[in-house]
Amino acid sequence: MGPLLVLWLAGCLSGTWAVDRGNFKTCDQSAFCKRQRALKPGQSPYRALLETLELTNTKLTLQLINDNNKVRLLLELYRLQGNMTRVKINELKPLKPRFEVPDVLINDPPTEPLSLLSRDENGVVLSLGADSQRLIVSAKPFRLDIMEGREVLLSLNSRGLLAFEHLRIRKDTCQEVMSLSLSHSKVDPEGTENKEETEAANEPAEGEEEAKEDEKVEDGMWEETFKSHTDSKPNGPSSISLDFSLPGVENVYGIPEHADSLKLKATDGGDPYRLFNLDVFQYEVFNPMALYGAIPVMLSHSAQRTMGIFWLNAAETWVDISSNTAGKTVFGQMLDYVQGSSETPQTDVRWISESGIIDVFIMLGPTPTDVFSQYASLTGTQAFPPLSALAYHQCRWNYNDQEDVAAVDQGFDDHDIPYDFIWLDIEHTDGKRYFTWDPHKFPQPKDMLQGLLDKRRKMVTIVDPHIKVDSSYKIHNEIRSKGFYVKSKDGGDYEGWCWPGNSGYPDFTNPEMRAWWASMFAYDQYEGSMENMYTWNDMNEPSVFNGPEVTMHKDALHGNWENRDLHNLYGLYVQRATAEGLIERSGGVERPFVLARAFFAGSQRYGAVWTGDNAAEWEHLKISIPMCLSLGLVGVSFCGADVGGFFKSPSTELLVRWYQTGAYQPFFRAHAHLDTPRREPWLFGPENTALIREAVRQRYALLPYWYQLFYHAHHSGQPVMRPLWVEYPQDTATFSMDDQFLLGRDLLVHPVTEEGARGVTAYLPGKGEVWFDVHTFQKHNGAQNLYIPVTISSIPVFQRGGSIISRKARVRRSSSCMEHDPYTLFVALSPKRFAQGELYIDDGHTFNFDKQKQFIHRRFSFANNALSSRNLAPGSQFTTFSWVEKIVILGASKPSKATLKTPDGKESQLEFEFDASMSVLTLRKPGVNAGLDWTVVLQ
């Protein structure tokens, strides 16, 4: 209930339904962004000192000098395995170490040798190996160009916006700052002397050196105030910036999280896209404001090539995008011959971060699949969720007590709607003390969990990272006594206001803290927990109600580092520590399931994310598609939006449409704000109950396909939910489409997201291809805009001709109940009467698929009038009781007979039905075990 908090919110935040923009900074209000954005292109002071070039087996190093202030930078270039280039730029001799993001890369990316092709006083040309790819380093001004053949793929600092604010000693209070910074870092005073000596040696003629180093002090360099919050900046200015030019590119994507279109917009004249994990109350759609998570990865795409830029920096970051026809920039002699194509479109991108170093991974594609693999090789792949986590989740802030949970659970059975997880939000705890239960409302949590377990269902409880400051609370006492809290700039435990009132924030960047946190999920530590209870980490930006921009002060300290340096990484660590806890509690056997709101690059390894506190509005339903597509492009496949909308109360039509859309998005959870009327699926009359039941059932029937897609996402980093251009990279019509999407390659979904819609126009891609309506089996040609009349029950979904999709037609009350059920194969023939598909089966919840290769992975192929099942993973072993119940062949002709052949040499005739009007052939009950080889021959 929290009337105090409600009042607090009412007082501090806007009472209207829109975001209060005044609570969040614009670029102009963020001192470093303003400073950086004020720089004009074409005046780069940076020069490569080619004489410092060193080339080893693994990398090239080279010093850069800023001719204005003589500060030197160290450039490191790596050619990485898998067609990637890494560019690292740091100060050659920083006053103290600058933050380099740890724990995001899954390993030190393996390198490949670079070789020097040519060199003169203007620059060097290096070979990137395959496909005549070259890397050109120009000296004055410094720039990098990556070329393939005659084409420039990407240029760095081509607009001269490289800017590296070196760490410096504050001039006005020199002594104090000096002593302060020395106490914080290990830099020895000789280091600075050395630097000056080196510079003196290299630039003996510069008499004005001192004057030039004495840069003008601007507002906000050493202190910044936003809405009564003062950010002390003991380290002074430290921001970095770099520009990238992408000739031939008109479309860029990614850099979630923003409530914006899939295709990123030019930011000229507005604010840049901002990446800074924030708890944004009642966010608006279609703007570049920062939201809960940040993944600094951008994809560029043209009909010729897909590439990616991964800007590995966890500080507040802004990204400017401009798109225009490429200017006639001078590339030097080596590049003269590209001048002919001056009409090519070009996208220019500029990244600005508040601190840290420049560490960029350029993923050169060339296909979307390649970029996904490249990014996965750096940051890992999607965690493979338990199968049940892909089913339907029922959430609400809050299910009030055990009786309420039991009643909702029973409601699903009474209305014959399946669900797998019921969720408990913050009110289940004893006074918002996580890991505890309200003694009155949830006196017997194990009885409640056992009740769910008896129905083969599960629960998620919320565990947020803000810890109530209360000396009678065990968790708080332990964190405090172990010194695990984030510290304020004055060295005491940092405290802020959140749900429990005054709260501390554990320092999740500390591995010891994470290990301790993980141990709190052990069954004997988290009282009342059981194996069917999983975890939700909300507010992990972190949210600090009374902090600047509702988050942590940037000068708060995580060990030696400021929150400023690693802000966007905090949420990832929270989810990681929690996921590790869930793994550990089962002795490493069970796969965890953890949902988090804040995330960073690499978060995909730890669980699911959702799009935060959306609203029950049609616009929010629509935006859920590009928001999850954008996340999928940068590794996070397990994404969903609150079905129904969190704030406000949806109309019945919106609720039904949202279920229909959510049923075809990866993370499928209904959620609602405390202040909204109840909206369990059966509260809107029998007709709407039936509509929602049908949507949820479609989800359950398709679980085998979802599971297979997630296996692939886990295995190879391919997104589950994909923009059309990923599969049709040359079809320019698809490049900005975000009202429809693909699941894997084979299902195209165009949900109805318009109020009162009577029809939708879906684009079916692929010239010469066909698509089958999964409900009517009607065949449609590819490469057309298809108008589909719709009713309230319509969910337009199409299966690609040429694919085979497995479903479980027997929908039961939870996914676990369907474990042993038989499969129905939907074989959609291509115009050439060919089709292919897969089936992945394992126990659905343990790591045995990985550790002991206990899984089944089959390839189904239809060719030459024969459908066969072959083993794709001969090294694996698993036994399933599931069998093949039915085979539905779409676009078939009528055979005279259908013969089933099994490896033991047995042959049997299958009965079949043929629907001539739709050309649908249904083979009755092949009955073979799903794990075996078999062939059906049609004659």
Add this chain to the structure above:
Amino acid sequence: YFIPLNLLLCTQPLPVPTIPTERQFYEENKPFTCLDGSSTIPFDRVNDDYCDCRDGSDEPGTAACPNGSFHCTNAGFRPTFIPSSRINDGICDCCDTTDEYNSGATCQNTCREMGRKERESLQIMAEITKEGFLLKQQLIHEAKRGQEDKQGKLTELQGSKKGLEEKVEALRTVKETAEDPEKEAKERHLKAWEEQKELIRMEKDKTRMAEAFLELDDDADGYVSVAELQSHLELDPDSDGSLSETETQGLLGGADKVDTSTFETVWSGIKDKYLQSLICDPECISICRNLEKEIGFDFGPSAEFAYLYSQCYELSTSEYIYRLCPFNRVSQKPKFGGSETNLGLWGQWAGPEDNLYSVMKYDHGQGCWQGPNRSTTVKLTCGKETVVTSTSEPSRCEYLMEFTTPAVCQEPASLDEVLHGHTEL
């Protein structure tokens, strides 16, 4: 140990459906026609774990059809249908365990136990209903009388008001008549006039006293008691807004109750205030209005809910005291300080069409931040006592109250009927 269903089915066809009325359609070794007539299949395809009939009728014993249902005989308890998706899903649904014949789930036959429990609870419920229904008859009787009384009182009040007005008018006329020849007749008539006046006054007073007695004797037992008098705040001697017991006893001359004859002595003490309150037009109107309002309430088909009017019932939880004043309001007051919150004012009966008087709706309570005004749904169930049994807030600012009252008790079927109607032994 789990036996793959398909293997099992190859060797062991399932028993025919157990629905007595439909068993006739499943004749062994004869072609089976789907119950919707859509097709006819060989009998070995009945319960062969493959759905052949559109209506699911060929698979009454397996989970093969999406729209099928399974019949649990549940001997000892109550037979029931479950969706066929619950067959062999590892969860025991039928108390006779018949739904889990091949899932590996270990189910106990709990039908007898459930039957026994159900019979017990039905028995208890039947007793409650029986007694409750008797109480209800009383309530109806009382309500009828009360209604008549009130109607009478209203009529009377309206009449007496009219009468008073007439009398005042008459007096005025008399006075005027008297005044005309006043000068010369004053002397002469004075005595007679005074006598006349006194007569009228006494007569009037007697009538008023009798009226007042009837009015004050709420329960019509022939006595005006302290409690009855206490509700008449207008009689408050010190006008402090409350009429304490002692004050009231004082008014009654120290007695707890008075009959008509004793009332005469009391009357002189309260007369002025009482009459003032009556003659004073707005107050009279307000009493009439209240009576009209009360008579106008929908107290149920036989006014069996009338007894709840102007009563309040409380339930104390760990945090709050909830207060239900039927036909008036619902409120919540924190136990440990804090002000009362209005959870809704009487709205209307809100039960389903066939049972309108099973739910009361109170709305337009105090507003919620960014939300609706608070409202409360009161669910009425049959009980001997009139009690609030539970409260909850299923949705923010939407409260649910469970309330028992004899007024909703239905005429009980005979216990035997109840038990036999639900049991197949």
